[in-house]
Amino acid sequence: MATVNDQLPTLPSGRPRGWAVLHQERPRPERIRTRPWAWRLAVATVCFGAFMGQLDASVVTLTYQPLGEQFHAGPAAVEWVSLSYLLALVALLVPVGRFSDAHGRKLMYLYGFAVFTLASAACGLAPGLGVLVGFRVVQALGAALMQANSVALVTTSAPAARMRSALGMQAAGQAVGLALGPTVGGALVATVGWRWVFLVNVPIGIVALVSGHYLLPRTRAAAPGRPRVxxxxxxxxxxxxxxxxxxxxxxxxxxxxxxxxxxxxxxxxxxxxxxxxxxxxxxDPLVDLALLRRGGIAPGLVGGLCGYLVLFGPLVLVPVVLGRGGASALSCGLVLTALPLGFALAATLADRLLPPGWDDRRRCRAGAAGCVAALALLAALPMTPGLLPVPLGLLGIALGVFTPANNTLVMRAVPQTSAGTGGGMVNLGRGLGTALGVAAVTLTLHLAPAGAGARAAAGVLLAFAALALATTSARQPRAKA
The missing domain is CATH 1.10.287 (Helix Hairpins)
Incomplete structure (x- = not known):
């Protein structure tokens, strides 16, 4: 099979010429490509994207209050700053992945960085809420181009013997972005204003774009024909x-x-x-409904959706509750950090801390049960800055055990020939769960009687955690065909 780069004109130096510069992947410099540690540089570059994506996911909710004050909008309008991004991401991830298969994953990844960085600058300069929501959709296009190609670039770059280590590095980048998001966002909102929550992506994006141009390997092979989208x-x-x-x-x-x-x-x-x-x-369906009839896949996807709903719901709930009590954005961010920090620690250290005899099914059940216990504690305790970190940290740890195990069970039940489709369905569930977490908490806070909204929202999250626990009782997934 011919590579992408064999199909387009190049100069004797290997560099593309003319308009091919815009649609042909550039090779790494020889002095980098031949180094034994070149794969580490490539994976580190992908970690920039993982870091930015998770930082953005966990930081934006801290802008809700200042956005509402500046643009004179209520929570139901302001939440679309998150929802527009998440819904666009849900719709774009699968088709963007297939498009990248045909046109080069490095090229599409770099375009994703460029779009995400420019859209971040536009978001930071937006004159109104509607304009901001529109640019968030553009930002989601860039995020889709990055997310759809990140794992493939890691597996292309790293030697087979170092694959687990490389994927662990990428997971660490995601964990750091998720954990730092609330603290960084709270500090930015409290000091220089909400616009810098978006503008901070610009210098990171520029560094990552330049690094990717020189350090990422070209796509090894292009899918024949036009992408089927x-x-x-x-x-x-x-x-x-x-x-x-x-x-x-x-x-x-x-x-x-x-x-x-x-x-x-x-x-x-x-x-x-x-x-x-x-x-x-x-x-060529986006969602293969036949796969959902295989044992364990449909319950696993529902469980994954509930897990991300429970993860992102508190990121909306806590700033609203503490903000009404007079807490600063920085204080809210510091309290919220307990949730993603617990998630990051559990996701990266579970193999070392959990009993070695526990399989993914048992981990999944234990994590879901931990979510139920943590949210019951959240609903029972006073929601104050001094007490909130305890249930939030426990919830993060439980989700960090549940989510990787649940995703593993889903992908183990998917036939190898449908791995890409299965991964796309997992991403769809994650995006829909995140969006529903934002929407469900906002709706509950609005409909609940005065003074009871916080506990009602915690109760709603508890119900979804219980549903996630119920999915773990589904029958054991079948082995791959």
């Missing part, structure tokens, strides 16, 4: 999820009459039904 499925999925979230936002106090939710509700049902029908009959 079902554009109609992408539009139907985006329409169903966006309309569904809009219904929740109207119920959360978006400022529109309740009856106006009827239109988006009908659109969500229509698009959702058409999407399912398309996946059954289409030649």
């Amino acid at each position: 079902d554009a109609l499925s992408v539009l139907l999925l985006g329409g169903a999820t966006t309309a569904g979230m809009l219904v929740l936002s109207v119920g959360s106090g978006l400022g529109l009459p309740v009856w106006t939710a009827a239109g988006p509700a009908l659109a969500a049902l229509t698009c959702g039904r058409a999407f399912v029908r398309r996946q059954r009959r289409g030649p």
Whole structure:
């Protein structure tokens, strides 16, 4: 099979010429490529993207209060700063991955960095909430280009014997970004303002873009023919999820009459039904419904969705509760750090700390049970800066045990020939869970009686944790075909 670079014109030096500069991957300099540690530099570059993505995911909720004050908007409107990004990411991850298979993962990854960095600058300079939401959609396109290619670039760069180490480095980059997000975001909002939550991505992105250009390896082989992307499925999925979230936002106090939710509700049902029908009959579905009938996959995806809902719900709940009590953004960020820090520690150290005889199924059940216990504690304790880190830290540890084990069980049940589709479904579940965590907490805080919103929201999160625990009782996944 010919490589991407064999198909396009190059100069004798190996550099692309003319317009090929924009659509051909550039090789690494020979003095870097031939070094035994070149793979470490490539993986470190991918870690920039992992760090930025998780930092952005855990930092934006701390801007809700200042955004609402500056643009005179309520929580139901401000939450779309997160929802627009998450919904676009959900719709784009699978088609972007397939497009990258045909056109080069390094090239698409670098374009992702460029788009993400430019969109971050635009978000930081946005003159209004609507403009900010629009640029967040563009930012999600860049994030999709990075996320869809990150694991493939790591596995392409590292020797087979160092694969586990390389993937561990990438996971560490994600963990650091997730753990630092609340503290960095709180400090930026409290000192230089909410705009720098987005502008801080710009220097990191520039460094990563230059590094990737010189340090990432070219795609080894391109998929033959044109990429098979079902554009109609992408539009139907985006329409169903966006309309569904809009219904929740109207119920959360978006400022529109309740009856106006009827239109988006009908659109969500229509698009959702058409999407399912398309996946059954289409030649190249985004979601392979036949896979969901294999033992353990459907419960695992539901459990993964609940896990990310429970992870990101408190990132909305805690700043609102503490902000109403007069706490600063920095104080909120420091309290919130306990959650992603616990997640990061458990996800990276579970193999060393858990009993060696525990398989993924037992880890999954123990992590889900820990989530239930932590959220019950969160609902029972006073929500003060001094006490909140305890249940949040325990919740993070439990999720750090549950999530990797759950994902492993799902992917183990997926046939090797459908690994890409299975990974795409895991990403879809993660994105939908994150968006639902934001929307569910906002809706509960709006509908609950005065003074009872925080405990009601904790109760909702507890219910989803219990659902995640219930999914672990599903029958053992089958071995791969």
